[in-house]
Amino acid sequence: MVLSVLRLSHRISRDKRITTHLALTARAFGASEFFYTGDKDSNLENSSKYVSEEWGGEFTIFFVENPTNFIKEWKRKEGGMIVHLTMYGIELSDKLDFFRGNLSNDILIVVGGSKVPGYIFQISDYNIAIGHQPHSEVAALAVFLDNVTNSKERKQKYTNAKTEIIPSEKGKKTMNLQDGSN
């Protein structure tokens, strides 16, 4: 199962931290690709690359010029499936058993920006809500990914990491994986 995330309508002025949190959340909960539309943002791309260099794993971030074409292409792919996270959709718990058995494809998880165009609701295979209250696309993405991966991905070991955390009851402990120092 390959999990990818598409963030719509990134605006540098307003969204820089939210979109950074989305990218980090995508990576930490098992997605391998992060696409975004809206404003191209080299700071966003660089901070995401820096995290992967330091903490390891294969995770790439891409700017998408034309979301409509991109989404249509995704649908045409063999096994391409689109899940749009929206508070207006069907509650995740009503689809979770289905998802756990059927997500062996190439899943694109779409998370909205300010105004999501109507065609996203139409073209998506599933419009899924994480509760029906207003909250956060970061929260929605985390809970969705954590559920469909059965919390396994957030506990994975990342390849080629320079730094790793040593879990601790109190305080902060890390290990430098290049020289073994703490």
Next chain:
Amino acid sequence: MVLSVLRLSHRISRDKRITTHLALTARAFGASEFFYTGDKDSNLENSSKYVSEEWGGEFTIFFVENPTNFIKEWKRKEGGMIVHLTMYGIELSDKLDFFRGNLSNDILIVVGGSKVPGYIFQISDYNIAIGHQPHSEVAALAVFLDNVTNSKERKQKYTNAKTEIIPSEKGKKTMNLQDGSN
């Protein structure tokens, strides 16, 4: 079980949207109080109040002048327990069974700002990680609350709501609960 959230070191210039997302996430996943320290922010407070007026429920937001005193007072309360969410802590899955059986108290969930002072790690009853990778305090809070409440809170009905969503396979449907219109 009463769930409360404390957000440390809010900075208006940098954190306004992240802290708003934290407050909305706290509310949508079952917390009833949201405390924050750092910069007092009337926009943050007003947007949170607006959401509760529109979407219902009992949820209050408070500015805390002195986090050290506040946390010490919390510890002195009958049943006051502090859970600090940090990537350096013990993975949630290693404590979840314990938490589900023992969270009948007054839980304060602390989420960090930029630099969390060492005493927070010491004074907290539990330092809990949602995975050991860098991601987002919004993601951490959502996954923590959703797990300890067994996903029930995100599906609750809110009292005194003006608007409610009618879950939909495609598109957006809401109901105005005051006059029954869509």
